[in-house]
Amino acid sequence: MDIAAAAGVSKSLVSLALRGDEGVSDATRARILGVADELGYRSNTLARGLVQGRTMLLGVLLTDLANPYHTEVVAGVEEAADAEGFTALLAHGRNDRRRLEQQLDALLQLSVDGVVVISSWLDPRVLTEAARRAPVVMVGRPAEHPTGVDTVANDDAAGATAAVEHLAGLGHRRIAHIAGSRRPAARARREGYLAAMRRAGLAAEAAVHTIGDDTGRRAAAAAELLEAAAPTAVFAVNDLAALAVLDRAHVLGVPVPDRLSVVGYDNTGLAETVRPRLTSVDQPRATMGRLAVTLLLERLGGRTADRREVLPPTLIPRASTGVAPAG
Amino acid sequence: MDIAAAAGVSKSLVSLALRGDEGVSDATRARILGVADELGYRSNTLARGLVQGRTMLLGVLLTDLANPYHTEVVAGVEEAADAEGFTALLAHGRNDRRRLEQQLDALLQLSVDGVVVISSWLDPRVLTEAARRAPVVMVGRPAEHPTGVDTVANDDAAGATAAVEHLAGLGHRRIAHIAGSRRPAARARREGYLAAMRRAGLAAEAAVHTIGDDTGRRAAAAAELLEAAAPTAVFAVNDLAALAVLDRAHVLGVPVPDRLSVVGYDNTGLAETVRPRLTSVDQPRATMGRLAVTLLLERLGGRTADRREVLPPTLIPRASTGVAPAG
DNA sequence: AAACCGAGCTGGAACGTTCCAGAAGGCGAG
DNA sequence: CTCGCCTTCTGGAACGTTCCAGCTCGGTTT
Missing domain, CATH: 3.40.50.2300 (Response regulator)
Known part of the structure; x- marks a missing residue:
């Protein structure tokens, strides 16, 4: 450590001074800090990590x-x-x-x-x-x-339940779900949706369409769902899927939320950006x-x-x- | 290094073997690698970095x-x-x-x-x-x-020029600009816009409105611009500002692109997400x-x-x- | 005056690697 | 048989810190 040489003290004392240890006299500390500053000293994380563990x-x-x-x-x-x-x-x-x-x-x-x-x-x-x-x-x-x-x-189950209850509370009965891939979170949301539909007495109305992760298949699933199940509301596994639904509704001329309600999941920035602003479950x-x-x-x-x-x-x-x- | 002890060789040789150096006999190398694997050895970046510089x-x-x-x-x-x-x-x-x-x-x-x-x-x-x-x-x-x-x-100047030329090529004359804060890139885009408007013989039609970085002021600037300058086209400093314009146009019932064209900058994911898809300058x-x-x-x-x-x-x-x- | 104390400082080991000089032993050439 | 060379391996220094035991020196207590 060249600071030690320049300040005329041992490297141990330099170390103590720089770390703010008590047992260093004020005069020496000031001198050491001065020299360190002048030399543009930066401590070395590698060396410290190595010895400290x-x-x-x-x-x-x-x-x-x-x-x-x-x-x-x-x-x-x-x-x-x-x-x-x-x-x-x-x-x-x-x-x-x-x-x-x-x-x-x-x-x-x-x-x-x-x-x-x-x-x-x-x-x-x-x-x-x-x-x-x-x-x-x-x-x-x-x-x-x-x-x-x-x-x-x-x-995820609670989130799905909140979405279904929100929609059911607005009078919806044909509430469909766009499910994600086999990933655990997606699965939990899907199970949560099914359970909530049962509890709401809407088991017969439940409809699930599964999508992949890529944009193309998202759009296809959205189209399919809207045409096959003719839902008045959709709970989507995430905001991107919800967006695909909004997009498809736009193309079909179905007004949102007048004829179709959509709920997303994750409350990403997108939810606040798209028109109409997207209702979403926030983690x-x-x-x-x-x-x-x-x-x-x-x-x-x-x-x-x-x-x-x-x-x-x-x-x-x-x-x-x-x-x-x-x- | 406990691998050295376990394999009955020096730490230097362990180092050579693990790094794939030539001068290690096949038998010894195999033994060392075996021991290392068994012990779940991972090299230590701190130590290596310290000595190698x-x-x-x-x-x-x-x-x-x-x-x-x-x-x-x-x-x-x-x-x-x-x-x-x-x-x-x-x-x-x-x-x-x-x-x-x-x-x-x-x-x-x-x-x-x-x-x-x-x-x-x-x-x-x-x-x-x-x-x-x-x-x-x-x-x-x-x-x-x-x-x-x-x-x-x-x-940035070239990007701004491309935007203006694209719009002018479509027959637009009242091409307004939503400018960003005083940051250098924003300034360069603004200068580029003004220069391109001059070159297109549209200097008289140039109109610049400046916004801040936050969403609220973005929306306000968009509203102001559309009402004050009544442009048929807007070149925005970035996609977020362009989005604010699209949004405002939607609220005012101005159809895009039929009565208003909008160009963004940065070609973010948003450009491909919003309706209508946003024309944007891609870096x-x-x-x-x-x-x-x-x-x-x-x-x-x-x-x-x-x-x-x-x-x-x-x-x-x-x-x-x-x-x-x-x- | 001896013993002790604390403040201020020092020297060397340690951390886990790489690097370097060089040792040991086998082999071929002279 | 000796020399030199090549292959394979070793021991110790070095990297920049922290940590620890211990040193010195003035002052206080007994």
Whole structure:
């Protein structure tokens, strides 16, 4: 450390002074800080991490940067990380499971103190294995709970129920559902929809159409659904699917919400952008991100039992839903 | 290194074997790899970085994760980084200049081998200072070129010209512009618009309304513009502003594109989502990201002269523009 | 005056790698 | 048989920090 030489003290004392330790005289401290400033000194995270065994870095691994759902969770994670003195570093899987695993590996090799995984894509065994090297919290609904890993999810069944009850409360009976792929969250929403329809005495009216992830099939499913089931209301598995329905309704000349009500899920920025504004089920994303950090810190504090947190979503009514058309 | 003990060789040999060096006998290599696998060994980036003086990490600093413009640049950066054997780590400024600086600092302290800054927010002096510790490339249009830093930008004037020529070619004369804040890119687009209007002999018809960054003022500016200037076409500084115009037109019952044509800038996902699909100027974002990495590598290879790259944008015609209404 | 104390400082080990000089042993050429 | 060379392997230094045990020196207590 050249600061030591320049200030005429030992490197140990430089270290103490820079870290603000008590046992350094004011005069010496001032001199050391002065020299450090002059030399443009920046501490070296690598060296510190190596000797301390912790880096104050949190890794955030996400499947898809472009997905606004993910980025709001990230905001929550960052806020909490900042408050605890950690730096959040993001790694991006770009919708590719292999790459996701590589990025996870890269984070672990960097000796991050913990990892928040915002993705349902990783194999539970990969997560369990990762959790042996650093605490791992997964945000999202896993198909199968990975042992050694904490999870934070929203209550998809409750969200679906809220959507159905909102629509039923407006007098709708033919409430159809556009379901997602076989992913766990989508499945839970679908089951929640079916259960809520039963409870509302509308089991006979339930209609489910399943879509893929790509835009083309979304549009096709929307068209099919509107023509086959002739619903007065649609609960869609997510905002993008809801958008496809709005789009199709526009093409068919069906006015929304006068003749058709539509509810989305995730309350993405889109919901507030499209015309009409989309009623959508909101997950408390920022809260989920913050909670993930809390769970990580608990693990760092020594907790070993797995935790599985489920947070309640909220329905945000907007202009895409209205009272059911008469007849 | 416990692998060394378990395999009965020196730590040096373990290092050589794991890195695939030639001078290790096949039998010994197999034994070492076997032991490493069994012990679940992962190399330690901190230690390697410390001794080698490079980490094979690229830092990507961005103002706003939620901005799809940024994320596509990131995709280009990641693609190129991957191809060169680097790992891209993202740090996020969350629309806060102070935080942006802190994150930049964190990246430098991590000893990343280079930084791609996707933001026009940082003080040029901060960037110049950072560039003394690691190569820095800025993607975006700086107000003032920071010395020691390479920049990659799109040609905003050319983009504005393309928009005006497209509209003029459709017979429009009263082409108004919704301008952005005082940020350099916005200013360049505005100047480009004015110059193109002059060249088209429409200087007298030019009308500029300026907006802020928030949604409310966007809507107000859109309303004001449509009512005051009564244009038949609007070139907006970005897609969000264009959206506000579409929205306002919808409220006023002005059909697009029959009585009003609208062109955006940035060609974000929104442009393909809204109805009608938005004509927009596309920046070659992925290419810009890849180019940024190329420039970083050149710096690592020893180049010291600053480079300033400007890439041509492309207008993507969609349904929001049509021939000017008669009369 | 001896013993103790605390404030202020130092030197060296440690962290997990890579790198470098060089050692050991086998083999072919002279 | 000796020399040199090649292959395979080793030991220790180095990277920039933190941590720990311990040093020195003036002042206070007994």
